[in-house]
Amino acid sequence: MDSPFKGSNHVFRDKEPFKEGYTPDEILEREEEIQEYAAALQDIPDGFGAPNVFIYGQTGVGKTATTQKVIEFLEAEAADSGVALTTLTVNCNKRTSTYKVLQYLANELYPDRHFKQGTHPDTLWDRIYEALDEVGGYVIVILDEIDKLGEDEELLYDFPRAKAIGELENAEVGIVGISNNFKFRETLSQRVKSTLCEKEIQFSPYDANELRSILSYYADLTFRDGVLSEDVIPLTAALTAQDSGDARMALDLLETAGDIARHEDDDRVLEDHVRIARSEVDRANTRDIITERLTSQMQLVLMATTLLVIDPDGEAKVKTIYSLYKDLCDRVDADTLSESRVRDHLDTLEMFGLLEKGEHNLGRRGGRSYIYSLVDEPRIIVETFREDERLKQGFPSSVDSLLGSFEDSSQSHVQSEFNV
Numbered sequence: 001m002d003s004p005f006k007g008s009n010h011v012f013r014d015k016e017p018f019k020e021g022y023t024p025d026e027i028l029e030r031e032e033e034i035q036e037y038a039a040a041l042q043d044i045p046d047g048f049g050a051p052n053v054f055i056y057g058q059t060g061v062g063k064t065a066t067t068q069k070v071i072e073f074l075e076a077e078a079a080d081s082g083v084a085l086t087t088l089t090v091n092c093n094k095r096t097s098t099y100k101v102l103q104y105l106a107n108e109l110y111p112d113r114h115f116k117q118g119t120h121p122d123t124l125w126d127r128i129y130e131a132l133d134e135v136g137g138y139v140i141v142i143l144d145e146i147d148k149l150g151e152d153e154e155l156l157y158d159f160p161r162a163k164a165i166g167e168l169e170n171a172e173v174g175i176v177g178i179s180n181n182f183k184f185r186e187t188l189s190q191r192v193k194s195t196l197c198e199k200e201i202q203f204s205p206y207d208a209n210e211l212r213s214i215l216s217y218y219a220d221l222t223f224r225d226g227v228l229s230e231d232v233i234p235l236t237a238a239l240t241a242q243d244s245g246d247a248r249m250a251l252d253l254l255e256t257a258g259d260i261a262r263h264e265d266d267d268r269v270l271e272d273h274v275r276i277a278r279s280e281v282d283r284a285n286t287r288d289i290i291t292e293r294l295t296s297q298m299q300l301v302l303m304a305t306t307l308l309v310i311d312p313d314g315e316a317k318v319k320t321i322y323s324l325y326k327d328l329c330d331r332v333d334a335d336t337l338s339e340s341r342v343r344d345h346l347d348t349l350e351m352f353g354l355l356e357k358g359e360h361n362l363g364r365r366g367g368r369s370y371i372y373s374l375v376d377e378p379r380i381i382v383e384t385f386r387e388d389e390r391l392k393q394g395f396p397s398s399v400d401s402l403l404g405s406f407e408d409s410s411q412s413h414v415q416s417e418f419n420v
């Protein structure tokens with residue numbers, strides 16, 4: 001058998017910059033935010049104190065990358081001004097309580113020791129304060145994904161006050177909290193909110209021009225010269241800007257388009273590769289949401305809605321969804337929730353971007369009702385559920401023919417609309 005691997009790569013020169021955790025040398029299109037960020041932290045190099053800053057914005061809008069860059073500048077500036085500064089970064093996605101963050105910080109500050117799970121929290125606080133007092137000066141604790149701490153506010157309350165209440169003598173702590181959860185700020189108690197949100201900086205989603213410039217920067221690092229056709233970056237940027245304005249998603253799309261070209265032995269990456277990549281990325285995202293983020297009850301509600309959408313005689317209204325949902329629960333042997341809980345689940349599915357709700361006028365009878373439709377192709381959803389041994393038993397035997405007819409009729413609607 002000949003080797004199944006492709007020969008030398010004519011498409012990519014390097015893939016490192018596409019990896020999670022890669023730190024770009026340059027941050028593009030965030031000049032204003034960087035200025036604001038620097039102004040918020042200026043008290044440190046000026047020697048006036050360690051402020052608290054709250055950074056928020058949707059996922060993939062450069063909060064972490066910009067923070068790393070600003071901290072680099074801050075460290076250099078502090079060194080030039082002879083100000084002692086220690087920065088500690090904690091990702092709260094993996095450490096979701098005050099205790100876990102403290103344990104992590106203690107281990108960072110004492111690399112030769114190991115503070116085990118179960119060490120008394122007072123011991124951790126004492127050791128951390130001791131270490132910080134010994135280094136002295138300003139300490140910035142960066143809490144990325146701070147919302148993962150949930151309602152556990154102890155850390156956010158105690159750290160910034162440590163000097164004022166005498167826990168620290170020679171050091172002063174400021175917190176930089178980063179979050180993509182807009183509701184988090186509102187869930188904070190007033191006492192924490194007024195401290196942590198002393199200074200706030202919002203990062204908005206990138207528009208198509210900004211994404212073009214970010215993508216071009218990464219394309220120069222990752223693709224071989226002349227491989228990308230002219231329209232690839234503008235198209236990738238436009239598709240992502242319409243959707244989310246998320247740079248991570250745009251980079252993922254660009255990399256996937258390159259992978260497809262490579263796989264097909266094409267020498268150039270073309271617009272078509274981006275379009276195929278887009279449907280692959282969408283597929284993967286939808287699958288991830290369904291399998292990783294939905295509860296089994298939400299999955300059943302989505303399944304009922306999908307079956308009604310592909311059934312030419314079905315209408316995806318709450319009442320009919322609920323009635324089909326109950327049948328599905330019977331089939332797969334799951335508990336049945338009340339109609340109002342199912343309504344809540346429909347809202348959640350909408351929030352995840354899986355469903356859309358359109359108003360439907362009930363005509364002379366008056367009133368309105370909502371009809372649900374799917375954001376993605378039903379086939380993606382059906383195929384995802386088919387991978388689940390239990391859920392696949394919920395499908396009626398006619399599901400494939402329903403799906404086939406649904407796709408044929410959507411195709412013929414499009415054709416008649418475009419007159420082809």
Ligand SMILES: Nc1ncnc2c1ncn2[C@@H]1O[C@H](COP(=O)(O)OP(=O)(O)OP(=O)(O)O)[C@@H](O)[C@H]1O
Nearest residue numbers: 024027028058059060061062063064065180247248
């Ligand atoms: N302005 C930018 N210039 C260069 N690279 C960027 C820029 N914005 C984002 N990126 C890159 O896009 C990816 C996502 O950015 P980043 O992790 O900073 O987003 P985030 O807002 O912190 O997202 P999340 O909330 O999901 O953590 C990273 O690879 C980052 O390097």
